[in-house]
Amino acid sequence: MNEIFKALNDATRREILELLKEKDLSAGEIADAFNISKPSISHHLDILKRADLITSEKNGQFIIYSINTTIMEDVLQWILTFKK
Amino acid sequence: MNEIFKALNDATRREILELLKEKDLSAGEIADAFNISKPSISHHLDILKRADLITSEKNGQFIIYSINTTIMEDVLQWILTFKK
DNA sequence: TATATATTTAGACAAATATCTAAATACTTA
């Protein structure tokens, strides 16, 4: 849970997730969507990956990132314990 | 959203929410549940309050804290946008 | 094989964060 909340605690990373919600993207395509250096985006991707919120797959020269929505289920369950 | 995720990004604060889920507690009672100084707990309570995740009410000498579950709804909705 | 492209790793740095102790504020009660 710690890793997940840590990963979600950053606006850039949450936006990355919203981009990946639409479709898989390469690291470069993700970086192009922000005014942040590629190394910084790479670092954000690493944090999201450690939290298991995204997965990556090498495709030739590119590394394609995908969202892993099943992890969101954990957050969902935690939140639901407060409902009611 | 930023304030909420920031507030949730700390194990101590998440535990405070779990305590308040059970029942309202004074600042001192909350502090007693942790091996952390009262000023530090006071600081955590302040962050939770700024995120609107808890409310406080003065009762004589004491300040009683309560959880505000309606805010959790915002997180819930955000999470749900990822559930395909 | 040499060059270009895609991405990450390394290392540095400023800003944010969690914690502490000491002091201040607010309320209660003898």
Place this chain on the structure above:
DNA sequence: TAAGTATTTAGATATTTGTCTAAATATATA
């Protein structure tokens, strides 16, 4: 009103975090 209890505010400090540039790694292609 003086003393005690509850809580916060102030100020300091060590750690974590987000960012950068420069360099390294990996793949593609001329």
